[in-house]
Amino acid sequence: xxxxxxxxxxxxxxxxxxxxxxxxxxxxxxxxxxxxxxxxxxxxxxxxxxxxxxxxxxxxxxxxxxxxxxxxxxxxxxxxxxxxxxxxxxxxxxxxxxxxxxxxxxxxxxxxxxxxxxxxxxxxxxxxxxxxxxxxxxxxxxxxxxxxxxxxxxxxxxxxxxxxxxxxxxxxxxxxxxxxxxxxxxxxxxxxxxxxxxxxxxxxxxxx
Numbered sequence: 001x002x003x004x005x006x007x008x009x010x011x012x013x014x015x016x017x018x019x020x021x022x023x024x025x026x027x028x029x030x031x032x033x034x035x036x037x038x039x040x041x042x043x044x045x046x047x048x049x050x051x052x053x054x055x056x057x058x059x060x061x062x063x064x065x066x067x068x069x070x071x072x073x074x075x076x077x078x079x080x081x082x083x084x085x086x087x088x089x090x091x092x093x094x095x096x097x098x099x100x101x102x103x104x105x106x107x108x109x110x111x112x113x114x115x116x117x118x119x120x121x122x123x124x125x126x127x128x129x130x131x132x133x134x135x136x137x138x139x140x141x142x143x144x145x146x147x148x149x150x151x152x153x154x155x156x157x158x159x160x161x162x163x164x165x166x167x168x169x170x171x172x173x174x175x176x177x178x179x180x181x182x183x184x185x186x187x188x189x190x191x192x193x194x195x196x197x198x199x200x201x202x203x204x205x206x207x208x
Contacts, residue, residue, distance in 0.1 A: 012155045014036060016036045016038060019037075020041060022043050024048070024051040024054065027058060031062060036159075037066070037068065038069075041072025041164060043069065043075070046074055047075055052075070053087065059091055067091045068092065069091045069094050070094075095161025100158075101156050102157050104156075106153045106154075107151075158189045158191045161195075162196075164197070
């Protein structure tokens, strides 16, 4: 079967903050600001319930608009695993072989020249020195000012989170559930794939 080539998108300008394997020590991390926070699993130490309660409180203190969490191996078989979504009430989405599309508003600064403040003085005409004035190629003094205008750019980010599965020679069955996007398809694009296991070609011991 021929391997599909990924469909690329232009850069979205979204700041994504990723953490993983905190094992109950989340309070030791200095988390940078961003639009989306992702925790890729193992947020507890051996699935202790006190850890999931603590990490939920920690999530509630973080300013990120969207907070995404997936299971790690320490949570996969925890006695409270059926209640994970409830216990992580401060998480925007607990993804378990599921996908969400989030809306991100990005403020952008748009600099525009204020044409009303541009004064052209003919060569030879007397003018006092002003801050920001210079002499152009025609020998004319020009004074200009720029005004900054803020605008909001709205982007949509598709995030898919897989459930944890121990590596095995036959592969991860959950990975087959990841939707693929092809040209002209109605399937939403997966911009960010979150998995507790390694991605193909990255610290996977060349096993994919």
